[in-house]
Amino acid sequence: MTREKKANLTIALDAMGGDRAPEIVVHGASLAREQHPGVHFIFYGREPVILPLLKKYQNLQNNVRIHHTDGVVSSGDKPSTALRYGRGSSMGLAIEAVRDGVAGAVVSAGNTGALMAMSKFMLGTLSGIQRPAIASFLPTRRGEVVMLDLGANVDCDSEQLVQFAIMGEVFARTALGIAEPTIGLLNVGAEDMKGRDQIRQAASILRSLSEMTDGGIPLKFHGFVEGDDIPQGTVDVIVTDGFSGNVALKAIEGTSKLYTHFIRMAFKHSFWARVGYIFARPAFKHLKEWLDPRRYNGAVLLGLKGPVIKSHGGTDEYGFSTAIGVAIDMLNHGFIDRIHREIEELPLLSEIANLKGLS
Amino acid sequence: MTREKKANLTIALDAMGGDRAPEIVVHGASLAREQHPGVHFIFYGREPVILPLLKKYQNLQNNVRIHHTDGVVSSGDKPSTALRYGRGSSMGLAIEAVRDGVAGAVVSAGNTGALMAMSKFMLGTLSGIQRPAIASFLPTRRGEVVMLDLGANVDCDSEQLVQFAIMGEVFARTALGIAEPTIGLLNVGAEDMKGRDQIRQAASILRSLSEMTDGGIPLKFHGFVEGDDIPQGTVDVIVTDGFSGNVALKAIEGTSKLYTHFIRMAFKHSFWARVGYIFARPAFKHLKEWLDPRRYNGAVLLGLKGPVIKSHGGTDEYGFSTAIGVAIDMLNHGFIDRIHREIEELPLLSEIANLKGLS
Numbered sequence A, B: 001m002t003r004e005k006k007a008n009l010t011i012a013l014d015a016m017g018g019d020r021a022p023e024i025v026v027h028g029a030s031l032a033r034e035q036h037p038g039v040h041f042i043f044y045g046r047e048p049v050i051l052p053l054l055k056k057y058q059n060l061q062n063n064v065r066i067h068h069t070d071g072v073v074s075s076g077d078k079p080s081t082a083l084r085y086g087r088g089s090s091m092g093l094a095i096e097a098v099r100d101g102v103a104g105a106v107v108s109a110g111n112t113g114a115l116m117a118m119s120k121f122m123l124g125t126l127s128g129i130q131r132p133a134i135a136s137f138l139p140t141r142r143g144e145v146v147m148l149d150l151g152a153n154v155d156c157d158s159e160q161l162v163q164f165a166i167m168g169e170v171f172a173r174t175a176l177g178i179a180e181p182t183i184g185l186l187n188v189g190a191e192d193m194k195g196r197d198q199i200r201q202a203a204s205i206l207r208s209l210s211e212m213t214d215g216g217i218p219l220k221f222h223g224f225v226e227g228d229d230i231p232q233g234t235v236d237v238i239v240t241d242g243f244s245g246n247v248a249l250k251a252i253e254g255t256s257k258l259y260t261h262f263i264r265m266a267f268k269h270s271f272w273a274r275v276g277y278i279f280a281r282p283a284f285k286h287l288k289e290w291l292d293p294r295r296y297n298g299a300v301l302l303g304l305k306g307p308v309i310k311s312h313g314g315t316d317e318y319g320f321s322t323a324i325g326v327a328i329d330m331l332n333h334g335f336i337d338r339i340h341r342e343i344e345e346l347p348l349l350s351e352i353a354n355l356k357g358l359s
Helices: A023-035 A047-054 A079-085 A090-099 A112-123 A158-175 A197-211 A242-268 A271-291 A317-332 A335-345 A349-358 B023-035 B047-054 B079-085 B090-099 B112-123 B158-175 B197-211 B242-268 B271-291 B317-332 B335-345 B349-358
Strands: A009-014 A039-045 A064-068 A105-108 A133-140 A143-148 A182-186 A220-225 A237-239 A299-302 A308-310 B009-014 B039-045 B064-068 B105-108 B133-140 B143-148 B182-186 B220-225 B237-239 B299-302 B308-310
Touching: A009 A023, A009 A090, A009 A317, A023 A039, A023 A047, A023 A317, A039 A047, A039 A090, A047 A064, A079 A112, A090 A105, A090 A112, A105 A317, A112 A299, A112 A308, A133 A158, A133 A242, A143 A158, A143 A242, A158 A182, A158 A197, A158 A237, A158 A299, A158 A317, A158 A335, A182 A197, A182 A242, A197 A220, A242 A271, A242 B242, A242 B271, A271 B242, A271 B271, A308 A317, A317 A335, B009 B023, B009 B090, B009 B317, B023 B039, B023 B047, B023 B317, B039 B047, B039 B090, B047 B064, B079 B112, B090 B105, B090 B112, B105 B317, B112 B299, B112 B308, B133 B158, B133 B242, B143 B158, B143 B242, B158 B182, B158 B197, B158 B237, B158 B299, B158 B317, B158 B335, B182 B197, B182 B242, B197 B220, B242 B271, B308 B317, B317 B335
Parallel strands: A009 A039, A009 A105, A039 A064, A105 A308, A143 A237, A182 A220, A182 A237, B009 B039, B009 B105, B039 B064, B105 B308, B143 B237, B182 B220, B182 B237
Antiparallel strands: A133 A143, A133 A299, A299 A308, B133 B143, B133 B299, B299 B308
């Protein structure tokens, strides 16, 4: 089986990144290994604290090693600080392992800005990509949607938005297995709004690309979408700048938390509501699992020459294991090669710039 | 009672605006009148269709009149088209009624851009306010939050954001009755992000204003907030540009719809879940009412010289009556005078500009 052949996977783990590191990193690795027995792990961080934790998990006794370092990037460090002093940190060494081919992918729950800056510097961006973007899955009414950028680039020009669209499209095809993902560009739909110039320009480039028949992938550009189209699942890929993407993502996460809270309160509202809960519990357990944010943990820094996965800093071991799962999926599907190939097949950026001139 | 004294209220209704006009406008007016018996209505629109509807509602038989016009602003009209040709439309005449003092406030479920453009042109903006903003309430974990701008201004400079903060603060005090509303500026909090320049600049001006002790209102500036702080209710007023505000609002609305849908599905999931629903129904009815988007209908175009309330275009009669209720609240609390006074008491905009220079 092909899956067996690809099973020799090594993941570099930033064991010191995140609020509850290294505990949840080690525990998460153990959970991930239950799902993917062929995976290898290298834990970067303080051996004296990692080693005793490793011993707690039976399935982490082989094909696992620790690369000791005392250096840690803290959550308050600026990207520039991390770039200057973070090379020898657990995060820096884990990224270096991917650069040197020691590991296939890196997973970190640490400082996002530092992870992005160091990954960009050490791994480099794919040719044709100006700036990497942060992409993640979100649950929708009819499955999952890929949204990017979630915070790497506060402002984006039209070319960047087009690049994000292409990367998001390949990501949806490889990681979600959608044959022809549809792409939507986030905009404001009220009639008074014309949207921003760069968004309308990106739309006209994407429209041109989706009409091209000679060579390249036929992009399925849906057009503009609005905030409510994200949870609605109107399209498979939502493209936006890092400011709006971050605001939308967190607004959605916050609203989910609000509802989870309110549902809990409703079931505690009265004696009869508690009785109702007993009957409805299996259905709500199912709902809770489906919407569990830990299921969607593991944002990908797209556009880099290697797979870099960012876990939520505050996640638990289950969430961290999901992020490891994303890394494994990317390796199993040869994501980086695939996206590289897709981008090479596309009209060159200079042609995109020409299309822009036409628009 | 003071409320009785203020009871002579006349509201101009754009009877032709919205997806289900004029039915829901007339029905909504009838519902609003049940709550506020002293209110007067003028319906602007096509008399032949409005008159038969009016006859259906016993409580709309007096203190109500129709101002006939055939002109209608359609949902697809550009603001510039509305400005040029919309003066004699139902929307244009309703706004004119406020300008001429015939009515105290206007409520429309029509084209937002046209409503904003015509209101701005016909009523003018309050002195000291460069551009009006759209503000609305949203439900949170601990009550309600005022958010603005929800879509009138795609990009905003720091001065505009500061003006929005001040208007939102007064709005929260008068309409929500919060003594000292806290203000948050929407930003992205990931460590890699510095936020946009204008947002950091607005923050430093707001910080200066909140530290000023001589004259003016002491603004309670909380600092930056993120998307999840909106439903969390971290602050009473959330200030942002119209792009992010619109995206966040719709993302929250869409997520609410998603949860409503999933809760319904969960209760239909199995026989036992249905049984559970029977017991838990009162609690969920309560939850549904609290989160009902119609309860939060009625966005206010803040910064104009008269109260202009925008209802959702797709709302029903109950939602439209809520929007009328917002107009009545604004009139009862003398909102426009109050905001005007507050702004006059503030350091002049030139001083804000100086503070900006200092920042």
